Amino acid sequence: MEIPYTVEAHPETGLNNGKIGIWLFLTSEVMLFGALFATFIMLRIGADDWAHLKAEAELNIPLATVNTIVLITSSVTMVMAWASLMRRQLDRYRLFMLATVGFGCVFLVIKYFEYTAKFAHHHYPSTNTFLAIYFTMTGLHALHVIGGMAFNFYYAVPGAKLWHKNPQWLTDRVEHSGLFWHFVDLVWIFLFPVFYLL
Amino acid sequence: MSDSHHAVDTHHVDIDKHVRTYILVFVSLMVLTVATVGVYYIHMSPAVGIAVALFIASIKAGLVACFFMHLIDEKKLIYWVLGLTMFLFFVLLFTGMMARAAHQVLPT
Numbered sequence: 415m416e417i418p419y420t421v422e423a424h425p426e427t428g429l430n431n432g433k434i435g436i437w438l439f440l441t442s443e444v445m446l447f448g449a450l451f452a453t454f455i456m457l458r459i460g461a462d463d464w465a466h467l468k469a470e471a472e473l474n475i476p477l478a479t480v481n482t483i484v485l486i487t488s489s490v491t492m493v494m495a496w497a498s499l500m501r502r503q504l505d506r507y508r509l510f511m512l513a514t515v516g517f518g519c520v521f522l523v524i525k526y527f528e529y530t531a532k533f534a535h536h537h538y539p540s541t542n543t544f545l546a547i548y549f550t551m552t553g554l555h556a557l558h559v560i561g562g563m564a565f566n567f568y569y570a571v572p573g574a575k576l577w578h579k580n581p582q583w584l585t586d587r588v589e590h591s592g593l594f595w596h597f598v599d600l601v602w603i604f605l606f607p608v609f610y611l612l
Numbered sequence: 613m614s615d616s617h618h619a620v621d622t623h624h625v626d627i628d629k630h631v632r633t634y635i636l637v638f639v640s641l642m643v644l645t646v647a648t649v650g651v652y653y654i655h656m657s658p659a660v661g662i663a664v665a666l667f668i669a670s671i672k673a674g675l676v677a678c679f680f681m682h683l684i685d686e687k688k689l690i691y692w693v694l695g696l697t698m699f700l701f702f703v704l705l706f707t708g709m710m711a712r713a714a715h716q717v718l719p720t
Contacts, residue, residue, distance in 0.1 A: 428687045437690050441697040448701040456708050475649070482645050490638045493680050497634070500627045589682075596680045603672045607665040611652040 421583050436590040440597050443558075447601050450551050454608065457543050467544035471537060474528055478610045481524050482602065488517030489599045492566070492592045499585040504577055511570035511588075514595065518563040525556050548609055555601055562595045637679045644672050 419431050458464050495510035539549040576584040648668045678684040
């Protein structure tokens with residue numbers, strides 16, 4: 415039996431299954447990161463020596479700025495991949511999708527250098543509350559980047575075969591994968607000033 | 613963006629318009645990122661610094677959500693779901709803060 419409303423919109427909601435599914439998933443993600451942001455605020459307003467703990471952590475602002483630029487650029491390549499499918503340009507689509515995955519790799523490599531610098535100075539999640547919430551939130555965010563990259567790579571290479579069978583379905587799937595990727599970008603937009611600048 | 617707009621065969625003109633918007637949003641996000649870092653190096657009180665940084669971050673998040681995530685042209689159901697989520701998020705945020713304030717006021 416064929417699953418209904420994979421491509422066509424449900425008459426009640428005006429949305430297909432994938433669109434509803436990804437937005438419901440993203441709302442759960444809002445609550446997940448929301449709980450952690452709330453924890454951050456509670457820890458910050460409850461700590462007497464937060465500025466001292468933050469200064470001690472010696473976070474690398476230039477590297478984090480580069481990472482912000484990398485992630486924003488990856489969001490643009492993601493929407494350009496979707497736009498390429500809408501223009502029926504499969505080769506350009508693959509190029510933009512792989513560029514998105516590539517930017518994700520750059521982000522993780524920079525994060526790796528940041529983390530190893532912290533470990534070299536014996537700064538671990540167990541060192542103090544600032545580093546505990548810093549590693550928890552940026553680590554969880556990095557896991558989301560890895561997850562997004564896996565989906566984007568799948569749709570760029572093996573999953574792109576769907577184009578020859580049902581081009582609209584692939585276009586919708588890429589849009590939904592893009593929604594997740596932009597959400598990951600959106601979380602970083604808040605993590606960057608909260609941890610590095612404030 | 614509604615699903616009826618997604619017919620791959622058509623809407624090339626629409627897509628060109630979208631792409632121009634994406635590039636404009638990208639430039640704005642870059643400028644705002646520079647502004648965020650720039651504000652950090654300007655000496656101001658912590659409260660003002662936090663307010664300015666979060667204000668810029670909110671504008672950036674709004675641009676990503678509205679244009680890259682197509683929320684500017686989405687179905688009503690999605691708005692309702694997101695509205696409820698944001699409400700619950702703020703409940704989560706303020707419950708903790710109110711509990712802390714109550715704890716400070718009440719004798720222990």
